[in-house]
Structure formats: C-alpha cells, structure tokens
Amino acid sequence: MAASGCSANQQAEIPDQLKAEKPAHHGDGTFRNLYLPDNYQPSTLAFLQARFFGDQKWPDEPHGYKKYWQQTPPESVNQPGEEPRATLIGHSTVLLQYQGVNILTDPIFSDRASPFSFAGPKRYTQTSLAIEDLPPIDAVVISHNHYDHLDVATVKALGNKTHWLVPLGLKDWFAQFDVTNVTELDWWQSHTINGVEIQALPSQHWSKRGLFDTNKSLWASWAFKWDDFTAWFGGDTGYNDVQFKEIGEALGNVDLAMIPIGAYEPRWFMKYHHVNPDDAVKIFKDINAQSAFGIHWNTFVLTAEAVDEPPRALAAALQFNQINPQRFQAMNIGASWVAEQPPETVAQQ
Known part of the structure; x- marks a missing residue:
C-alpha cells in the first residue's frame, strides 16, 4: 500500500564542502566521485580484459546452490514482532521492518541481473521469499541503476503501490513504466515516510545502464532513522577514508549496518567501486556501527573471487581488527537480524 503522511524533503546535517551552490560531486550533466585517482574512469574494455583475459579465473555459476541460504517463512515478515528486524532476501x-513500517532495499526478484532474459549474470541462489509474500511495502530505496540493483520486472511488480526513493537522475527512468510515486534525493537530503526519516548519503560508485548514460544519475547509500533506532x-x-567518517559523524551511532562484502576481485579493477x-x-568502524551483516554476495557471479570466499575473508578481517565476529555477520540469505538477538542462522565458514 502506498505510504502516507510524507513530509517535504528536508536538509539534514551537511558537511561544509557540500553546502556550495553546486556540490562538488555534481559535474556538467553527470555526477562524479570525490576521492578517486585523477582521471580515473571505469572502462568497459578494462572489464572485458579482466573477465576474459585476466590472471584470475572467474568461477562458474553453481547449479542448485544452497550454501548460506534458507527459506524465509512468510509469517515471520508479515507478523514481524516489535523489535527492529532486517531480513536478507538475496544479494542487496x-x-x-520496525514500528509497522516496511522498507525494501535494491529489490531484484528476477533470475538475471541483465537487460536480457537469456544472457547475463544468472541467479544461483533463489530469493528467500517470493515477491507476492512480501508485506505491504511503505518505501523502496535504490542505491544506483546497475542491473543487479535496479530491476525492471520488480519495479513493474511493485509499481505505484509503494514510494520509491532514488538518487538524482533516476525519476525519469521510472516514468517510462508509469511509475510516478518517486522522490529523487541528492546526498544529505532526507524524506520522511510514516515517521521514518530516510536520508540519501554518499557512496563511491558509478552508474550506467546503456551505452551513453555513464554517471548521468547519482549513486547513494541510505540511512533510516527512527527515534530510537538507526x-x-x-x-x-x-x-x-573521508565520506564514511562524515557519515559516522552525522549519524552518531548506527544500530545496524548492511555493508557489501562480495564482488571485489580482481582488486586492480574492482577496488575503487567495490569494497572487499x-x-x-573499515566502513563498519568509520560509521560507528554497533552491529552489521553482509550484503551483495552469494547470489550472482559478478567478479573473480570464489562464491564462498567472502565469509572467510570477513572473519579474517574482523580477527585482524580485534572485532567480535558476532557484531558483523556473514548471514545466510533468508535469515533475519533482530535487535538484541543473534541472527537466526549465520554462514558457517
């Protein structure tokens, strides 16, 4: 059902360098990252070189893969209880869910992350929940327009029944499917839905869906702020080492962070846009997260690392940083994080 009681867009606490008439991340008709090496641009040719001629062999898409996966009982999300809850349905x-508000992030329920139904990265773990088993969604946030984060079939299925919050430059894309319940936000802008302040925040990525639209829409991370839960x-x-510390300073403590942990090899190509x-x-520490689980893994073969490597690499990184591994989990697809409770099932390394 459509969200009600939406406020006008608000300005939250904004770092000084973004208060200029034209923010630094705005180019001439495009957007840009602020902390990349000079003249760096993602290159389709470089991607093809890494994919087909690089030193690392990319894994095949597993068949019938069920590792780190479990079914989500529909009743668990349709009757979620009183505590904040976050259920990993798949990929990102x-x-x-909290206080009767249901928010969905980067929903993709299609079998392929691709403009084609017959080619492109194919899902090797299924969604843990069918789209028709979702509760009424009050808001959907989109981080950027890549096919594994913005899915046409899912957009059509949810349509105007929900309120879409998207980075600058994406509203017109939705209009071609007659989806008009859309609010565009720049970094540090907020929109309130049913008492929840939803804020677009910086990230370091890029955008592209076709041949001629590179970086013509913005990318973002998102904060969700209730009175007693962030x-x-x-x-x-x-x-x-700048923007995530700014986010941490602006938000204070983050009760739950959903942080990407997959799609990161080879580093020479991926490191500027995909964290390992x-x-x-480092992000977990910079944003002052109290608890976290990993997203953006165990669904599509997008990069060269083994499909089951991210949990092991995360465990090693937490040990090196002397962080309790219970605070940052590689959680099964289909499991739920519930405030002040351990995740239902944690991926076994």
Missing part, C-alpha cells in the same frame, strides 16, 4: 535486497544501507561502494571484506570492516 533487504526487508527492514540503520544504514551501503548499496554498492568502494572505500575512501577488509574495506567493509
């Missing part, structure tokens, strides 16, 4: 799709969703991002588990732990 999370259902966040969550943060990382979407898809590389790491820098070492970088994920």
